[in-house]
């Protein structure tokens with residue numbers, strides 16, 4: 001049965017505010033799952049199972065699949081489609097409030113676009129070893145952007161500090177029901193062995209990008225004594241992720257020393 005048939009059968013009305021545009025083309029789901037290269041030993045987390053098109057393809061790999069879905073009205077569809085797969089666990093809860101996500105899992109999701117930023121931060125916090133996520137095309141460009149590009153900013157730096165990023169492929173809006181107003185991109189994120197205090201790091205990155213066209217000197221005004229001898233004449237958007245982490249470490253160590 002097709003996704004649209006399931007929606008009709010259960011009389012489900014889609015909720016725009018939850019980003020409910022569902023994959024209607026299961027070839028895309030198959031392509032995503034193929035790229036994930038899963039084995040039965042893997043633990044996969046899906047954020048936003050929707051009508052289960054991607055979930056079912058994930059289930060077929062034999063991996064343990066934990067699928068989060070905030071909207072319980074989709075439960076009858078998901079149960080009908082997935083009850084034959086004992087390796088799938090459905091969790092009807094808000095992923096942003098999730099309490100027990102297994103560490104070292106792989107996230108494979110077509111995420112709700114309105115909360116992409118928050119979800120990317122959660123992906124970092126839960127230390128997924130890999131994340132293959134479909135995002136709005138323009139957001140994908142920001143995630144993948146290199147220094148000097150217009151799209152390089154807070155999101156690029158935060159994600160690229162923790163993950164090697166790679167574009168997999170674009171997905172046309174025609175592959176969804178209903179057709180969204182935007183195209184999509186699937187990105188592949190591979191965890192780097194980085195250990196940083198994420199809360200503090202986010203604060204620092206927000207600060208240096210606060211006024212994007214201004215120099216570091218301008219954005220770091222309250223902390224200039226920490227950076228004596230450092231060239232602050234560039235803008236944050238010109239710095240590599242490694243250079244930003246180096247500045248952050250200087251800032252963090254100085255603040256820790258000053259607190260004694």
Ligand SMILES: C[S@@+](CC[C@H](N)C(=O)[O-])C[C@H]1O[C@@H](n2cnc3c(N)ncnc32)[C@H](O)[C@@H]1O
Nearest residue numbers: 018022023048049050069070071094095110112
């Ligand atoms: C873009 S749809 C993807 C659905 C399905 N995976 C697919 O590819 O067809 C996003 C799904 O995420 C769900 N969702 C939205 N916010 C959520 C949250 N905070 N936690 C869990 N699921 C959420 C929506 O209800 C929706 O079903």
